[in-house]
Amino acid sequence: MCHGFIGSLENFHTWGPAFGHHRRVLIPDLPGCGETAAGDPPFTVSTHAEFLHAFAQRLGLEEHDVGGICLGATVALEYASRFHDKISRLVLHTPIYSPHTLRPAFKRQVAAFTAGPVFWCVDRLRRNRTVSDLYKRFLVEGPGVDPYDAQVNFDNQQRADGRAARQWLRDGISRDYREFLKGWRKPALVVVAADDRTVDVNAIRNLRDLMPQAEIRVIASAGHGWTPTLIAAQVEAISAFLKT
Numbered sequence: 001m002c003h004g005f006i007g008s009l010e011n012f013h014t015w016g017p018a019f020g021h022h023r024r025v026l027i028p029d030l031p032g033c034g035e036t037a038a039g040d041p042p043f044t045v046s047t048h049a050e051f052l053h054a055f056a057q058r059l060g061l062e063e064h065d066v067g068g069i070c071l072g073a074t075v076a077l078e079y080a081s082r083f084h085d086k087i088s089r090l091v092l093h094t095p096i097y098s099p100h101t102l103r104p105a106f107k108r109q110v111a112a113f114t115a116g117p118v119f120w121c122v123d124r125l126r127r128n129r130t131v132s133d134l135y136k137r138f139l140v141e142g143p144g145v146d147p148y149d150a151q152v153n154f155d156n157q158q159r160a161d162g163r164a165a166r167q168w169l170r171d172g173i174s175r176d177y178r179e180f181l182k183g184w185r186k187p188a189l190v191v192v193a194a195d196d197r198t199v200d201v202n203a204i205r206n207l208r209d210l211m212p213q214a215e216i217r218v219i220a221s222a223g224h225g226w227t228p229t230l231i232a233a234q235v236e237a238i239s240a241f242l243k244t
Helices: 015-019 045-058 072-082 104-113 116-125 129-140 149-158 162-172 178-183 201-206 227-243
Strands: 064-071 087-093 188-193 215-219
Touching: 015 087, 015 227, 045 072, 045 162, 064 072, 072 162, 072 178, 087 227, 104 116, 116 162, 129 149, 149 162, 188 227, 201 227, 215 227
Parallel strands: 064 087, 087 188, 188 215
Antiparallel strands: none
């Protein structure tokens, strides 16, 4: 599994126990996130996918599933597009599979906040809990986020490498995997919250046009933030998919 933007394996604290009895769950911290040092640039989707491949090779993995959340789903897609013979199935949570997936307002936010001098101000402000919580509450996540997950997210923000995060984000939202998904015929699960503020949920639903075999789960009464409702529903959806 690939965590989302400036996330870490700690984001999956409810997933490991839920999936562990029928899957071996492997969650590396991507470069510049969690406990993994950024290393040398570039910090792109491609280099993150190469990191994932090296991780899988080091563990001697044969055929395996791969999944990701949000910008991590973009890394999973890049990885699967390169090493598709090794992949059994895809699990994509709020996938940014094309620039057309993003809501225009969120795309403008990314463009503004990652631009030159503005980014360095944002990079400092991300360490202020009050500013961070207000931004997420009103522009990204919405209300009702689980307090433990909110703390995990803030801790992840604190230790993330700003340079690596900026480059990964700018590169990730420019990638287009529609042609790859059109040719994907193995099982796939796509999960998205009905009220997500970052992606166009209809664009996620339209993945059925590219992948008729895919299972698309739209979780009602949930947004981008991990509320108890979303956590329970996403665990149920992914567990059921992995058991089949």
